[in-house]
Amino acid sequence: MASTETRRHGPRVFGPQEIAAAADVLRGGGLLAFPTETVYGLGADATDGRAVARIFAAKGRPAFNPLIVHVVDKAAAEAFAVFDAAADDLAMRFWPGPLTLVLPLRDDHELSPLVTAGLETVAVRVPASPLARDLLGRVGRPVAAPSANPSGRVSATRAIHVIEGLGDRIDGVLDGGACRVGLESTILRTAPLALLREGGLAAEEIEAALGHVLTRDVTPGKVQAPGQLSSHYAPGRPVRLSVTDRDPDAALLGFGLVAGDLTLSAQGDLVEAAANLFDHLHAIDRLAGAAGKTRIDVAPIPEKGLGRAINDRLRRAAAPRAPKG
Template identity: 40%
Template sequence: MNTMVWKVDKYVDNLENNPQVVDAANFLRKNEVVALPTETVYGLGGNAESDEAVAKIYVAKGRPGDNPLIIHIAEREQLKQFAAEVPALAETLMDAFWPGPLTIIFKRKEGVLSEKATAGLATVAVRMPDHPVALALLKSCGLPIAAPSANSSGKPSPTKAEHVLDDLNGKIAGVLDGGVTGVGVESTVVDCTEMIPVILRPGGVTKEQLEAVVGEVREDAALTDEAAQPKAPGMKYRHYAPNAPLFMVSGTAGFLQRLVEEKRSEGLRVGLLTTEENVSGYDADLVLACGRRGELETVAAALYDTLRRFNQENVDIIFSEIFPNTGVGHAIMNRLQKAAGNKLISE
């Protein structure tokens, strides 16, 4: 398959009628899959009402079939098509955070969306992305679009069109290139089917931000307890992993440097993930600065690109500093834990 690339300037006017956007929308209406930029990561979009289109998403990614997809919409009115009810709690969250990096889980209507998109669950996950190109594409095609991250399943999510092509070139119809994404980690997923909202996946909207709007917010037990069964099937699997084994390290800079030296003495090529404040303090085969520790939003934005850069340099093992587990740091640590398979070395 020839994967087309449509480059679009997100700052131009009338994006909905942009020839590249219209071309990509036509592919979606033909039940092909197209990668699109959002404010979090690039998504792999397909018609959420079509079994054929959704099946192509799973095949291209190599994604397990029990892992439901997030449905992307451009207008809140579209919820009426497939949400059985929209609780007042969800309305409050949409008022505060849509468009934006917040996915809300609703009880779904039967017989509207592809069963493959919801993995047969009685619920549906929906969000409205805050990216002009994504919104223009959604409006142009006029469809609810199922869109997981546009990467091979298990690999770091894509924050650039180049990342998408690294994984999926020849496997999908096209990539709508809208430049580098902003937030860098996926949306927060919140279950609003009960009285108290539950975070199933931390992301671009923090727990603290949610609580400031709706009061008490709980977290799925599986986020902190490995023995607990995740309510979101996708949380069962290892994600975001670079090619080389990744280990999180809790300890001083001296302790981390000793770990590096030990592995280098064994003949291994060692990579180290740190931040701009600390990058000059380490000696390894590849030391990469992932944003600024004093501004965790920059760490989130750079995380997946940094993990992919280790692949390009063919390191044998990667050590990573850890980050405060609050605010957006909660999402960063969630991704690092999954990328490392929860492997933590403590001083």
């Protein structure tokens, strides 16, 4: 049976064998959600201003929040970004992979100004997912792709999360199953070198490769890279962190020895916890609603390795939310 599914109320879902048709959506100016090793991205042709504007409209994303551009290889990135020696070294070591580099724009770049939110830099990465790279190669253009979820909400790590969150606001979803890493990419600025966002590549691994400790600039006063808003990744209910005791008013997301209604990793494995984080946040939000719980509690996560990125997402999920309107 063919895997293509046409929904009355929702995007067309493409299976991996239909990747050529999925690429045509992007080439035609449409919005396509696609899997990377980190999370599902909501893609549009980064050189097409109308298509990029649809990303912001579909997500309800603030226009001052820049987007990550995904490319098939470093050569494709060099068409619009300037690589210095540090960027060359980082790309050689960690691409393809869950690392985004914030680099100066070339004067002759053809990206839509919406991609960079008016900044003189661009965030770019080469994903490790073979399906994503196959898609990008077929599109033949840079693809702007923030996470495929409504702005400020929990990121999508499965196609069903995309459909539930964005519905018929987008044109298609390339279903590649669950994302392996499960956390958005780590973001580095290279001039001067600084960590702008914790993510799926542990900062300690980068520091070991470079031979020195990174300067951290993860919550600046002015947004200079995606994922730096103080309130982000939020489920539908308030979140309380570092909880070890059960509360009858809350659903508990466990870790290690603290067992919950759902548990990120019973073995205390941070890699497993990172891969499960967003899927479990979606699931425990539904569970809390069904059980009449008013809050989500989360067990303590060690502040080391991928635990830093997990805690970064959880702190932003728990941050006070700006009023609507």
